[in-house]
Amino acid sequence: MRLTLIKFRKWLVLLALAILVLVGVIVYHQPSVLNLSATHLSDTRISTIPTKPIGRSLFGMHIADSDKIPWPAVPIATWRLWDAATHHGLAFWAHLERQKGEWDFRTLDYCVELAQRHGVELVYTLGITPKWAAARPDDSSPYGDGPTASEPKNMDDWRNYVRTVATRYQGKIRYYEIWNEPNLKHFFSGTVDEMVALAREAYTILKQVDPSITVxxxxxxxxxxxxxxxxxxxAKGGNKYADVIGAHFYIGKEKTPEDSLSLIREVQDVMAKHGLAQKPLWNTETGYGNKGENVFYSAEDSMAYVARTYLVNWASGMERFYWYAWDNRNVVTMLMVEEDKKxxxxxxxxxxxxxxxxxxxxxxxCEPDQKNTWMCEFTSEEGKPFWIVWNPKQEQNLAIPENTGVRQVHHLDGTKTALPNHRRLKVGRLPVLLSQR
Structure with missing residues (x-):
């Protein structure tokens, strides 16, 4: 009798497990539903979405060979001049002043004129130190002989550089960034205290030259x-010398744009800790496809990553994002132009x-549901609702309720299709826009 009871209990356990699996399969294959009033779809809800309209300035770019390619044939609102070059050299301090007091502004003049011609704002990144001015001339940078990762040995040389550039381009360059990736030794080999000192001097001088400059x-x-x-x-005072906080959110090849959210939150947590939560956060550089690791993406993934990165960045509270890069084949593989540069x-x-x-x-x-289908709800300039949806992992069915009024599906290649009569849509890694038109 006891043996029979044990067997019966085992069968009950197996039956219960089978039912759970069956229910899971049924639930898994049920479509996600586009929800008009959801307040919490998942544990990764984003609560920092800006309430203001999305402006053109969200869309920044890096252009490397600015004198060797046609101007980009897509809209660009703002250009970060990091790695910007002409045949005269880069726009770094090390190339502007190769020898003390001997200035060569040809590259920077060209970039400024080009930006003005096309109505584009500029962000100029200060540094990198020329060898003659470096505290450690042998501290190399990724830019060959001459540019160094060292801080300057004489603060007066730094002050003169900042003042000279700010004065020459007053009214033409309104955004200055203190340094590029100072936590990486090949870009800055000095100490945190030394960077705070450089920021203090630069901030003071820039505001003296033009109080409207944003640092x-x-x-x-x-x-x-x-x-x-x-x-x-x-903690050492650097929070006093910035109007905007900048950071770069690169992710590994096995990651997707949505994985950058955890990095963004970490930076926001540090900002909040130091009373900077109300200051704008800009992603001043991010791209995909490490050239050194031969990481390449398909055409579909490239389109998906571009769109989703901008969506996720805005949703996380990012006010600007500078794509890296339009044309720099030396660093990344996901670029905006083919090898013919056109x-x-x-x-x-x-x-x-x-x-x-x-x-x-x-x-x-903007948030994912339990099946990782992202649903972002918007209001257009005309006050009409629309939605952008995608799933970064796999295709999922999405049911579109009648009361949403959705009639049309917009695709990233610019085409539009009618929503099927059964009001279900397969959603995958390429975002689609759902509108009432």
Whole structure:
């Protein structure tokens, strides 16, 4: 009798497990539903969405060979001059003043004139130190002989550099960034205290030359070491010398744009710790495809990553994002132009299309559901609702209720299709826009 009871209990357990599996399968295959009034779809809800309309300035770019390529054939609102070059050299301090007191502004003059011609704002990143001015001339940088990662040995040389550039381009360059990725030794080999001192002097001089100048903090490379560096930098007074906080949110090849959210939150937590939560946060550089690791993306993934990165960055509270890069084949593989430097890549087409979707609209919410289908709700400039949806992992069915009024599906290649009569849509890694038109 006891043996029979034990067997019966085992069968009950197995039956219960089978029922759970069956229920799970049924639930898994049920479509997600586009919800008009959801307040909490998952544990990764974003609560920092800006309430203001999305402006053109969200869409920044890096252009490297500015005198060797046609001007980008897609809208660009703002250009960060890091790695910007002409045949005369880069726009770094080390190339502007190769020898003490001997200035060569040809590259920077050209970039400024080009930006003015096309109505584009500029962000100029201060540094890198020329060898003659370096405290440690042998501290190399990624830019060959001459530019160094060292801080200057004489603060007066730094002051003169900052004042000379700010005065020459007064009214033409309104945004200055203190340094690029100072938590990485090949970009800055000095101490945190030395960077605070450089920021203090630069901030003071820039505001003296033109009080309307906006100063961006040194933009760190966001990783564990970067968060620690920022924490120390702000604690030692660096928080006083920035109107905007800058950071770079690169992710590994096995990650997706949505994975950058954890990095962004870490930086925001450090900002909040030091009373900087109300200051704007800009992503002044992020791209995909490490050239050194031969990481390449398909045309579809390139389009998806461009659109989703902009969506996730805005949703996380980012006011600007500077894509890296239009054309720099030495560093990344996901670029905006082909090797002929003229033909637009799928990434560039998505960059243009996502602007037409977003500029002027307001994002109301943006979050994934339990199946990782992201649903972002917007209001257009005309006050009409629309939604952008995608799933970064796998295709999922999405049911579109009648009361949403959705009739049309917009795709990143610029095409539009009617919503099927059964009001269900397969959603995958390429975002689509759902409208009532």
């Amino acid at each position: 961006v903090s040194p933009s760190l490379y966001a990783d564990w070491g970067g968060f620690k560096w920022f924490d120390e930098y702000f 033909t637009l890549t799928p990434a560039a087409k998505a960059y243009a299309e996502i602007q037409t979707w977003l500029i002027g609209s307001r994002m109301k919410r």
